[in-house]
Amino acid sequence: MSTRLARGGRLIDRNHPLDFTFNGKRMRGFAGDTLAAALLANDQMLVGRSFKYHRPRGIVAAGAEEPNALVQLGTGGRSEPNQRTTTTELFAGLSAASQNHWPSLEFDVGAVNAAASRFLPAGFYYKTFLQPRLAWKHLFEPVIRRSAGLGRPPEEPDADRYEQAYAFCDLLVVGGGIAGLQAALSASASGQMVMLLEQTPHWGGRAPVDDVLIEGRPAADWVAATVASLEAAPNVTLRTRCMAAGVHDHGYVLAEERVADHTPGDGRPKKRLWRIRAGKVVTATGAIERPLPFAGNDIPGVMLASAVRDYLVNWAVSPGDRVVIVTNNDDAYRTAIAVHRAGLTVPAVLDARAEADGALPEEVRSLGIPVLTNRAVAKIKGGKRVTGVAVCAQAGEGAVLDEFACDAVAMSGGWSPVVHLWSHCGGKLIWDEAQSAFRPDPARPPITHDGSAMVAAAGSANGELLSADVLADAIRAVGGEGPAPRAQSPEEAPTEPVWIMPQGATPALRSKMWLDYQNDVKVSDVQLAAREGYESVEHTKRYTTLGMATDQGKLSNINGLAVLAGSLNAPIPAVGTTTFRPPYTPVTFGALVGEARGEIFQPLRRTPMHDWHEAHGAYWEPVGLWRRPYCYSRPGESHGDAVAREVTNARTKLGLLDASTLGKILVKGPDAGRFLDMIYTNVMSSLPVGRCRYGLMCNENGFLMDDGVVVRLSEDSWLCHTTSGGADRIHAHMEDWLQCEWWDWQVYTANLTEQFAQVAIVGPNARKLLEKLGGMDVSKEALPFMHWADGTIAGVPARVFRISFSGELSYEVAVPAGQGLAFWQACLEAGTEFGVLPYGTEALHVMRAEKGFIMIGDETDGTVIPQDLNLGWAISKKKADFIGKRGMERTFLASPDRWKLVGLETLDGSVLPDGAIAPAPGSNANGQRNTQGRVTSTYWSPTLKKGIAMGLVHRGPERMGEVIEFPKIWGGVVQARIVDPVFYDKAGEKQDV
Amino acid sequence: MLILECPCCGVKAEETELSPGHEAHLKRFGPGSSDEEFESYMFARKNPKGVHFERWRHSYGCGKWFLAARCTATLEVFGTYPAQTSEPPPDIVARIKARRPEWEGCK
Amino acid sequence: MSEAVSALGNASFEGFATIRELGPVGMITLRAKHDLPALPKALKTVLTAELPERRRIISAGEVRVGWMSPDELLILLPYAEVADRVVALTEALGTAHALVADVSDARCLFAIEGEKAAQVLMKLCPVDMAALERGELRRTRAAQVPAAFWAEEGGLRLVAFRSVAAYVMGILTHSARPGSELFPA
């Protein structure tokens, strides 16, 4: 059993016990524990089930590479799936639950998958996708969905808050082991701005666990002293609990800081995403120990040798009373020493190598521990927990020579440098024969904006495993000066590659050798993939799902590709690795989202009258990032009824519209008229001062992109109104042409959209209202239709435009935004006697459709030219050039054989479905039904008491009176007659009074 | 995420402060141009793996358009220069030639 | 005649930094090439201010003149003085090619104050705050909207568009929440 030792534990505080629960069971740990350490201390080795076969899964590692020990952490608004127990810090009240089992962890029905494992081989998913089709849908998928899968997604909104932060440095050092600390120290001496990140809460990495001596004293002393001097340096920033997730272009690094993961509810952000811009990056990310592929290597109690050492030394946790060590290298002997030192038993060290006579093996022998060379694990005995090891010759096929009873097995297949960050932006790797590992190729680093190397690897991440070499490499990586601190650690003999144990293992044994614990990929699966023709490691990965689990193959990738290489009889470097992609370990969505949630999810744009609308029943319609009232519903009133009421009121009495969102761009300069003649299809230079003109804007293709009323303010200045939400785009469009094409023209623009609140005062009583408010002569004589004037209304500086988008007598009044609400309220108050009511965007739409006015985005879709909308009158024939002129001349646009704007009137008076397409006889070359038109705008007209619509119909204007059919959504057709799109006041008399 | 120095205001802006604009140094063809000329202006865009000239706007900054020469494969930036330029400036061309001897020039 | 109001009615928030919406504040956009001969004189006579260098903001009494782009200045001044100054600047520039516009109501202005004020913007702007120079006016984005900021006595000032004032207040208060300091003391 695993248990807490009476003494030791460099990271725990025995004076601070912490209570927590696992699957509802109360347990106790200490401050400084990881959840994994605390679970082991409570003899909870079994922590989950594997993805496919529901095999029992125990804790394998002690860090970020852990593939098995994932739990559902917390409840309600703090529920998180797939949290690694090995990186989760224990806190009082923590509640964790195991995942992927039913009905319980101890007794799992899905484990029957394991019995059926020969039916779930490599490529299972692909094979069942292919055939039989129905079997996948009705048989495989429902079963797999119920039995596979890891944690549950949270069901409540996240109770925590998150944020992001930007940081800048000359040098970013990733990893706070002795390599990272030394690199930061050396770089800081040269005055660079240095940032140092460590993913765990502790500095020093493995060195303090591995008995390293630096300058003759325990590594922990050197670590403490180095951290202290770095903390004192003004040019160094240090952060623990901060995981560098990815290295991106031009020195951009994303890192996730676990600010309050371990102190939930204390008001601090749970996590913080750092967006770091570094001149250079040093990856001192260490190395990860590889498992050994032997039969039963997934049984709980089989752990990485380094993890066993970590649990003993850091947390005083014994994984078992009797620990068998299996290795192909010297480093694992440190674990034998640590186990022995803790007062526990090492029945034997099984070394696959022919010889083991370095300093560490000799020390182990001197402790009386049997060291058996040329030996391997034939199989692990046990089910939910290791009970023993059957031993065989590494050179053989697995004939059992001996057996040892034990309750834990510590395995070591050698070390792989963590090359993820080096690789993210294209850093290349070389195969290191001596270490049997890929390491960064210094000749082919990822490069940055100036073509220089962006990343340097240091220490174990660069393939250096001995402490003295690690420190020297760290100084080299930052171009530092001076000798490295003296580090002492025993010399180690080379690692001997072992990719299958024993070397000649039978198929039965190979089908029990796990490569990917979480996804249940075994040696036999990779070999099967190779036999089926999967030669590319990328294909094999996807076919077998090797390395596709949440750990992204940290333990499995190298072993997997070595097995693949073996099957293909190819050298490992020829097979290569799969692509390393960010993030290094999963980053929570909350951190990526940062502050952008709830009220500040996106920048909502508000007019000065926004709060008034809100308080008066506005039903909102998003228009770009603006919110505009669609209508103002009264209690018990449907939106449709509200719209009809608002339309009728504006047509018969007086309506008010908040038109502040309309774009308003000031264009000024000696060449402004000439410029606007290029921007608009019609002539604006000839517009007299004091007058307004409706204008169209096209892009170079000739397609209509925006419209609005242009106002001549003075000899050299114009005010251009754009559609709501179009102001920024049109302003940018103007600036683009001014800066990049006609840069010698003297024109300035200014986007004044938000300077003004604009109110449309609409209806037969509009003039009466303005006259009552007082301050300006707004009579027909003083201010005729399509004229404007400056003045003061109700004491507010105002610019009044006589323009109408409704067909009624109408004024649009622009006032400073800071007085917009006051002006709006003054209009409402003074308008009571004239029957004033505010109206929303839908009433606006209905009224403009009744008048046959087009709306950008309804009648246009980026493929419509003005001529299609019968707006040819607004296209100058005189101008030699304007934006879009050449585009319109293309034959297919100049052809009369196009869909053109018409009105549509249903024979039964109903409202046509929006977007409905009218079929035509026959079919096209693709066998699709021919079409002859579509509905672009469709409304119930409260004025005409029937459905009215506009649409684009093939040669429509030539077909007046013809009846065509549109399908209805729920079947059947509706007949509509092609008519003039102007349904109301065709002569335009009402607006010009 | 790229960093480009805006030649108009001097800010070393990151990509989120910029808006991309397509290929630089296009010649506009308007009324009177042939179908081929108009097609080349509107649609025929270079998409090289390697040296490329692009338009960028410092949209969250000074608002100015500028041009950038960079390698689309390695993201190395050879320089940025004002939009009011009809062809790449000689110093930038020289820098590209030094870094990419095999580069065939703008055409 | 009604009084002009700022976008948020001078809302404020106390976090590890203090956030205050200011205003109404007068703002004038002046577009002209900075080498326009009439420009320095117009600034001098109308505002008693100098022409700022690239990306600088200079102060002359209550007036601030900020360099926004090679052909744009932002002038901050008391709200009540704007109308007169717009006229005066326009007259002083005479026939030279320039554009002067009142943008007081198109903007919002925030003060971010306290020793840790810079940490608030470190969470929102892709800008190296440690490298922000004295008198530097930095245009950038704050989370998802355009913004410009500079240091003033006691903290920072940030200008954004009026329609997103509530959003800007939201992101500033989120970032200034007590306990969320980037560098806890």
Ligand SMILES: [Zn+2]
């Ligand atoms: Zn710029």
